[in-house]
Amino acid sequence: MARDGGSRLTAVCFLASYIWLSCSLQRHSLIDQPRLSSFLLLFISGAAAFAASLFSKWLPGADGRFDSEAVLKGMQSSMPHRPRRFYLPCIIFLIVFRLEIIHTVINDFQCTTEGIEAFLPVLLAAHEFFSHRTPPVVSDEPEDMWGDPLEDFKNWLLSSPITLLFSTVLFSYGVFMLGDLTPRSTYFCSTLINKSSYTVLMQWLGVFIDAVVLIMLWRVLSWARTTKSRLRTLGGILILASIGVSALWLSTRISRHHDIIGHHPFKGVGSLYFFDVFSTGLLVSTLIISTALWACDATVLEPTAIATFTSGMMGSIQNVLLIGTYLQPSSGPTLAALSIISVGFIMFTYTNDMRWIVVFKRVFLMALLICIILTSVIFAVAKHKMVDRHPVDDLVYKNRVEADRWLRHASVSTTLKLAVAEYKDRHNGRDPPPNFDKWFEYARKHNSVVIDRFDQMEKDLRPFWGMTPQQIQNGFEKLKGLPDIGIITIANGKASHNRPKDIYAEAVLEETIWIIMPFAEHLPDMSIAINMKERPRILVPWDDVHRLTMAGSQSRFQLLPNRLRPRRGDDSALPESNLMDASRALPGSAAQPYVSAKKFRQLEALACPPGSAARGGVQWDVRDFCTSCVKPHSQGQFLEDWEMFLDPCHQPDIFNLHDFHTTPHLDDLHQDLLPLFSRSKTDSFSDIIIPINNIWAFLEVEMTLFDKKKDIVVWQAPARESRAETRQSLVGGHRHRLVHLVNNASAADEVTMLLGVQADGKTKFQYEQTPTKVANGPLPFEFSFTNSEPCEDANCQLLQREFGFEEARKALDYRYVMLTDSADGGPAHLLPTLRSNSVPVLSSIFREWYTERLLPWVHFVPVDLRYHALHSTMAYFVGLKNRGPINDRPQLTTARLEDARWIAEQGRKWADKAIRGEDMAVYMFRLLLEWGRIISEDRDDLGFKLPE
Ligand SMILES: *[C@@H]1O[C@H](CO)[C@@H](O)[C@H](O)[C@H]1NC(C)=O
Numbered sequence: 001m002a003r004d005g006g007s008r009l010t011a012v013c014f015l016a017s018y019i020w021l022s023c024s025l026q027r028h029s030l031i032d033q034p035r036l037s038s039f040l041l042l043f044i045s046g047a048a049a050f051a052a053s054l055f056s057k058w059l060p061g062a063d064g065r066f067d068s069e070a071v072l073k074g075m076q077s078s079m080p081h082r083p084r085r086f087y088l089p090c091i092i093f094l095i096v097f098r099l100e101i102i103h104t105v106i107n108d109f110q111c112t113t114e115g116i117e118a119f120l121p122v123l124l125a126a127h128e129f130f131s132h133r134t135p136p137v138v139s140d141e142p143e144d145m146w147g148d149p150l151e152d153f154k155n156w157l158l159s160s161p162i163t164l165l166f167s168t169v170l171f172s173y174g175v176f177m178l179g180d181l182t183p184r185s186t187y188f189c190s191t192l193i194n195k196s197s198y199t200v201l202m203q204w205l206g207v208f209i210d211a212v213v214l215i216m217l218w219r220v221l222s223w224a225r226t227t228k229s230r231l232r233t234l235g236g237i238l239i240l241a242s243i244g245v246s247a248l249w250l251s252t253r254i255s256r257h258h259d260i261i262g263h264h265p266f267k268g269v270g271s272l273y274f275f276d277v278f279s280t281g282l283l284v285s286t287l288i289i290s291t292a293l294w295a296c297d298a299t300v301l302e303p304t305a306i307a308t309f310t311s312g313m314m315g316s317i318q319n320v321l322l323i324g325t326y327l328q329p330s331s332g333p334t335l336a337a338l339s340i341i342s343v344g345f346i347m348f349t350y351t352n353d354m355r356w357i358v359v360f361k362r363v364f365l366m367a368l369l370i371c372i373i374l375t376s377v378i379f380a381v382a383k384h385k386m387v388d389r390h391p392v393d394d395l396v397y398k399n400r401v402e403a404d405r406w407l408r409h410a411s412v413s414t415t416l417k418l419a420v421a422e423y424k425d426r427h428n429g430r431d432p433p434p435n436f437d438k439w440f441e442y443a444r445k446h447n448s449v450v451i452d453r454f455d456q457m458e459k460d461l462r463p464f465w466g467m468t469p470q471q472i473q474n475g476f477e478k479l480k481g482l483p484d485i486g487i488i489t490i491a492n493g494k495a496s497h498n499r500p501k502d503i504y505a506e507a508v509l510e511e512t513i514w515i516i517m518p519f520a521e522h523l524p525d526m527s528i529a530i531n532m533k534e535r536p537r538i539l540v541p542w543d544d545v546h547r548l549t550m551a552g553s554q555s556r557f558q559l560l561p562n563r564l565r566p567r568r569g570d571d572s573a574l575p576e577s578n579l580m581d582a583s584r585a586l587p588g589s590a591a592q593p594y595v596s597a598k599k600f601r602q603l604e605a606l607a608c609p610p611g612s613a614a615r616g617g618v619q620w621d622v623r624d625f626c627t628s629c630v631k632p633h634s635q636g637q638f639l640e641d642w643e644m645f646l647d648p649c650h651q652p653d654i655f656n657l658h659d660f661h662t663t664p665h666l667d668d669l670h671q672d673l674l675p676l677f678s679r680s681k682t683d684s685f686s687d688i689i690i691p692i693n694n695i696w697a698f699l700e701v702e703m704t705l706f707d708k709k710k711d712i713v714v715w716q717a718p719a720r721e722s723r724a725e726t727r728q729s730l731v732g733g734h735r736h737r738l739v740h741l742v743n744n745a746s747a748a749d750e751v752t753m754l755l756g757v758q759a760d761g762k763t764k765f766q767y768e769q770t771p772t773k774v775a776n777g778p779l780p781f782e783f784s785f786t787n788s789e790p791c792e793d794a795n796c797q798l799l800q801r802e803f804g805f806e807e808a809r810k811a812l813d814y815r816y817v818m819l820t821d822s823a824d825g826g827p828a829h830l831l832p833t834l835r836s837n838s839v840p841v842l843s844s845i846f847r848e849w850y851t852e853r854l855l856p857w858v859h860f861v862p863v864d865l866r867y868h869a870l871h872s873t874m875a876y877f878v879g880l881k882n883r884g885p886i887n888d889r890p891q892l893t894t895a896r897l898e899d900a901r902w903i904a905e906q907g908r909k910w911a912d913k914a915i916r917g918e919d920m921a922v923y924m925f926r927l928l929l930e931w932g933r934i935i936s937e938d939r940d941d942l943g944f945k946l947p948e
Contacts, residue, residue: 007297011306011358014290018307019314021283029273029605029617030280031106032598035249037277038099039242044281045288046238052289053231081131083219091220091237094213096244101206104199110623110731111189111196114179116203118172121308123211124301125168129161164351168305171344175312177337181319183327183625184750186737186867187656191746192802193730218300221292234292272606276617305348306357312341313372320376324383326637326752326868327627329767331380338376342369386757386764391636392857392876396899399857403906406855410453416440420946422452428553431943433933438522439925446918456852457927460688463545463673464934465552472935475674479529482668485676486530488512490928493521505532512692512924515917519925524932529676530690533667534824535660536681540673541606542615545686548673593668597726600665601655607684608649619652622732626653630864637754637767637869642856645864646847647683657737657865658845659722659823662729675935680825680846690927691849691920701836706815706904709838711895713874714811715783715818719799722785723823730798734820734843734865735785739803741867742783745772754872755886756893763893770887775871778883778891782809783818812836815900816877818863821846834859834911839877839904843867849923850915859907 030037105112157163189196217237224230294303316338322328346369348354349362357365413419419440423432443451464472479485486509487498495516497509509530516523531537595603601618608614619626629651633644648654655661660682670676678687715738722735730736741749749772756763784806791800799805811817812833818841819827826846833840840860856862861877863870879895880886933939 007294008356008359010290010293010297011303013286014294014303015306015310015358017283017286017290019310021280021287022311022314024280024283026619026621028280028620029276029602031620032602032618033273034099034103034106035245035252039246039249040277041281041284042095042238042242042245044277045285046235046242048282048285049231049235049238049289049292053228053235056226056228056231081219083216083223087216087220088237091213091216092240092244094209094216095237095241096248098206098209098213099245100248101202101209105202105206106620107727108189108194108196108199109621110185110187111194111199112203112623113200114182114623115176116200117207117210118175118308118312120172120207120210120214121168121301121305122165122172123208124214124299124304125165127211127215128299128301129165160351163347167344167347167351168301169344171305171309171312171341171348174337174340174342174344175308175315177333177340178312178315178319181328181333181337182315183627183752183868185622185625185653185657186741187622187732188737188740188749189746190731190740190802192798193727214295214300214304217292218295222296227293230292230296231289234289238288272602272615272617299352302352302354305345305352309341309345312337312345316341317372317376320379322627323380324385326754326767327625329752329769331383331385335373335376335380339373342373345369386759386766388762388764390754390765390876391638392873392899393896395635395638395640395857396903399855403855403858406453407449410450410853412452413440417946419451420944426452427458431945433929434524434942434944435522435929436944438519439922439929442519442925443922446922448919448922449914450853450919450922453852454923454926456689456847456849457923457930460686461930461934462552463540463548463686464675466548466550467552467673469935469937469939472675475672476527476529479674479676484532484667486532487527488516488530489527490516490520490523491525493523495520500532502532508532508692512690515691515921515924516928518921522925523928524936526928526932526935528928528931529674530692531676531678531687534679534822535665535667536678536685536687537667538670538672538674538676538678538686539603539607539684540671540686542609544671544673545607546609593666595665595669597662597664597728600669601661603669603671604648604655604661604684605652607686612649614649614652614655616652618655622653622656622728625866625868626651629653630866630868634864637752637872639856639862639864639869642854642862643852645862646845646851648845649683654845654865656728656732657734658821659729659733659735660821660845662726662732663723663823664726680848682845683847688927688931689847689849691923701812701832704813704837706837706901709815710813711878712780712782712814713816713818713841713878714809714814715781715820716786716806716808716811717820717822718808719785719787719791719796719805720789721822722799723795729823730802733823736803738818738820738843738867739783739785741772741870742776742781744803745776747771747773749773751775751868751871753875753886755875755891756880758892768887774886778880778886779871779874780878780883781874782814812838815839815904816841816861816874818843820844831911831915834907834915837904837908839900840907841874849920853910853914858903859910861903 030041217234221230221233224233291303316334319328319334320338323331323334328334346362346366349357349365355362360368413422416437420432420436423436424430440451467475480487484505486500486505488509489496489498495513497506497513500506500509512530598618605614605617613628619629632650633639633641639645644650673686676687677690677692678685679690679692681687681689717735722733723729731740750769751772752767752769753775754765755768757766758764785799785803786808787796787800787805788808789796791797791805811829815838817829817833817838819830819833821827821844826844826848827842830840830842830844831850834854841863842860843863843865845865854860861873863873875893877896877900879897880891880893881895883891885891933942936942
C-alpha cells in the first residue's frame with residue numbers, strides 16, 4: 001500500500017519518539033514514584049490526544065478521505081473485526097494491570113530476562129495468523145501481474161501467513177539474543193528473597209497483555225468513524241486508565257504513610273521530578289498518538305515490528321562497536337544476532353508487503369542492512385583481539401612515573417621564600433595565612449614530604465570564601481545545637497573541647513586536642529564543630545556550592561580597599577536565606593532524623609553538576625552493567641583513574657551498589673553549607689575533612705615478610721556490621737555482592753577475564769567470557785562474613801542463610817588483603833594494612849585526609865566497586881599456572897609476584913614517610929590556620945608577608 005506524506009510523518013514521529021524514549025528512559029526520577037508517574041504520564045497523554053483531536057484536519061487519515069478508502073478496504077478485509085462492547089472497560093483494566101506488572105518487575109529487575117519484550121510482534125503475528133485474514137495478495141502489486149510460475153511461487157511464499165509468522169519469529173529471536181550478549185552487573189538475584197521464575201513469568205504475562213491491549217485498541221480505534229473521534233476515544237481511554245492508576249496510588253499512599261513521617265522538605269527534588277514527568281509525558285503522548293494513527297492506517301503489527309527491529313539494530317550496532325573490548329569478547333554471537341535480525345526483518349517486509357519502512361524504500365533498507373553486515377564483519381576481523389602486554393603491567397609502570405611526578409609537585413619548596421611563592425602561585429596570588437612561617441618550620445622539623453600540595457583541603461575550604469564570616473558564624477551557631485557535634489575551642493593559644501557525654505566522642509576530642517596542643521599557640525582564636533558520627537552530613541546542592549565558589553574566587557581580585565569587605569547589598573545570592581529556610585524546616589531538630597535511601601540518593605544526585613549523568617535521576621536498571629559509568633575512570637576493564645572513580649557524578653549506577661547509598665541515612669542531613677568538620681566523606685558532600693579519629697591508623701603491626709605470607713586473597717567482615725536493612729542493600733550492597741560473586745555465584749553468572757593465550761611462541765592476552773563459578777575455581781579467594789555472637793535477630797539469620805559465616809582470621813597473614821568500606825565510612829584497616837607488607841586491594845568510595853596521597857597501582861591495587869575486573873586483576877598477581885583450568889584449558893600465565901611485592905613495599909615505605917602521625921598534625925595545623933583566616937572579619941587583608 002503506497003504511503004502518503006502524512007502517514008510517513010506519523011511514522012517518523014513514532015520512530016523518533018520511540019528512539020528518544022528508549023534512550024532517555026535509562027535514568028529517570030520517574031521510577032522513584034511509579035504509580036504517581038504512570039498516572040501523570042497517562043493523564044498527559046490523554047490530554048494530548050484530546051488536544052490533537054482539535055487539529056485532526058491536518059492529521060493523516062483525516063475525515064472523509066481515509067474513511068471512504070477504509071470502507072473500500074474493509075470489503076477486502078483489511079479492517080479488523082468489529083470490536084465488542086466489553087472492549088473498552090477491558091482495555092482500561094488491562095492498562096492499569098499492565099502498569100502494576102511493570103512495577104513488580106522493576107522491583108526485582110535483576111531477576112528479569114532481558115529481551116522477552118521482543119516477542120510482542122510474534123504474538124501479534126500469531127493473532128493475524130489465527131484470525132484468518134487473507135492478506136491482500138496481488139491486488140496491491142500491479143507490477144507483479146505478469147509474473148512467471150517461479151514468480152508466482154515466490155509471491156505465494158512471501159504472502160503466506162506462515163512465512164509472516166516465521167519471519168517475525170526470526171527477527172524477534174534475533175533481538176532476544178542480544179539480551180544474552182549484554183554484560184550483567186553484579187547486583188544479584190537472591191535465591192532466598194527474590195523469586196526469579198515468578199519475575200520471568202510476570203514478564204511473559206506482561207507481553208501477553210501488551211498484545212491483547214494493542215489488538216483491542218486497534219479494533220476499537222479502527223472502527224471509529226473519523227480521526228477526530230478516534231483521538232477522542234483514545235484520549236478517553238487514557239484518562240480513564242489514569243484515574244484507575246491514581247486510585248491505586250492514593251490507596252498505597254494512605255496505607256504507607258509511615259514512610260513519609262520524619263521527612264524534611266528538601267529543596268530541589270520536586271522540580272527535577274516534574275521536569276522529567278513533563279518531558280517524558282510529551283514523548284509518550286507523541287508515541288501513543290502516532291502509534292494509534294499508524295495502526296489504524298495499517299496494522300498494529302507494523303509499528304510494533306519496526307520498533308522491535310529498531311531496538312535490535314541499535315543494540316546490535318552498539319555491540320559490534322564493542323567487539324574486541326572486554327564488553328564483547330567474542331564476535332560470533334554478535335554478528336549472528338545482527339544477521340538474524342536483518343534477514344528476519346527483510347523477510348517480514350516482503351511478507352507484510354511493506355514498500356516503505358518509515359522513510360526508507362524497502363530496497364534501500366535492504367542494501368543498507370547488507371552494507372552494515374559486511375562492514376561489521378570486516379570491522380570484527382580487523383579489530384585486534386589479542387594484546388601483547390597485560391594492561392595491568394602498563395598501569396603499574398605508568399603509575400610509578402605518576403608517583404614520582406606527584407611527589408615532585410607536592411614538595412617543590414625547600415625554603416620559606418619558595419613556599420610562599422608557590423602558595424601564591426597555586427592560590428591566584430593570595431598570600432598564605434598568617435603564621436605560615438611557623439607552619440613551614442613545623443612541617444620541616446617533622447620531615448613532612450608534602451609541603452605544597454593540599455588539594456583536598458583547598459577544595460573543601462573554597463566555597464567558604466564565598467560566604468561572609470558572619471554567615472559562617474551563623475552556621476556554626478546552628479551546628480552547636482545539634483546532637484553528635486563536638487566543639488573544639490582554641491583561645492589564647494590553648495585548645496579545649498566541650499566535654500561530650502559519650503565517652504567515645506570524648507576520647508576522639510581528647511586525641512584531637514592532643515594533636516593540636518603543640519602548635520596551638522600559633523593559631524588564632526576559633527571554635528570548630530566536629531562531626532562525631534561516621535557519616536558525613538553536609539550535602540549541599542551543586543548549584544549552591546558552585547555559586548559560593550565563584551563568589552569566593554571573585555573577591556580575591558577586588559583589590560580596591562573599600563571593596564574588600566564582603567558587600568551586604570548584593571549578597572542576596574548567598575545562603576543567609578537558606579539558613580533561615582533550614583531552621584524552619586527542622587523544628588528544634590528534635591525529630592528522629594531519617595532520610596530514606598531513595599530520598600538520600602535523590603539528594604546526592606542534586607549535588608552533581610547539571611548535565612552530569614547522575615543529575616538525571618537514579619539509575620533504575622540494576623540488571624545490566626553500566627558501560628558509560630565505568631568508562632571515564634577505566635582503561636579497558638581495569639580501574640585507572642582513582643580520583644575520577646571517587647567522583648560519583650558520572651556513575652549513577654553506584655547509587656545502587658554501595659551500602660552507603662542503599663541504606664537509609666539516620667543522621668541529620670543539611671543542604672546548607674555549614675562549617676562542619678568530618679573525618680571522611682564521599683565527593684558529593686561538603687564537609688571539611690579533618691584528620692581525626694584514626695584509632696586504628698597507627699596501631700603497631702606485626703612485620704612479616706611478604707614472601708612468608710600466604711598466597712591468598714582474604715576479605716572478612718563481621719556480619720553484625722552489615723545490616724541488610726532494605727532489599728536493595730541485601731542484593732546490591734557492596735559487601736553482599738562481593739561475597740555472592742566469590743562464594744555463591746549462580747550457574748548463570750558470568751565474568752569476563754583477561755586470559756593468556758600462546759600465539760607465535762609468545763604469551764598474549766585476550767578477553768574471554770567464563771562462568772563465574774569456573775573463574776572462582778583457580779583463584780585463591782577466601783572471602784566471608786564472620787560472626788562471633790549468637791545469631792538471633794532476623795538480619796543475622798538472613799545473612800547466615802544467604803552467605804554462611806566463617807571463623808575470623810588474621811588478615812595480615814595473607815599477601816593480599818581486600819579492603820572495603822562499611823556502610824558509613826572507609827575501611828578502618830587501610831593504614832595498618834598499608835604498613836604491613838601485604839598488598840591492600842582497595843575498593844572504596846570514601847575520602848580521608850590521606851586519600852589524595854595514595855596512588856593506585858603504586859601503593860595499593862584498586863578494584864572497581866562493580867567488581868567486574870576483580871578476577872582479571874587478581875589473576876595477574878597470583879597467576880593461573882598450575883591452579884586449574886579455565887574455559888577447558890590449563891592456564892599458563894605465571895604470577896607477577898615481583899609487582900605484588902613491589903606494591904606491598906612501596907605502600908609500606910610511603911605510609912611511613914607521608915601518612916604518619918606527624919603528617920596528620922601538619923595537615924591539621926595548616927587546616928586550622930586557613931580556617932582561622934576564613935572566619936575572621938578582615939580575612940582579605942590578613943596574610944603572611946615575607947619580611948623585606
Ligand atoms: C553461599 O555459600 C556459603 C558458603 O559457601 C553457604 O554456606 C551458603 O549456604 C550459600 N548460600 C546459598 C544461598 O546458597
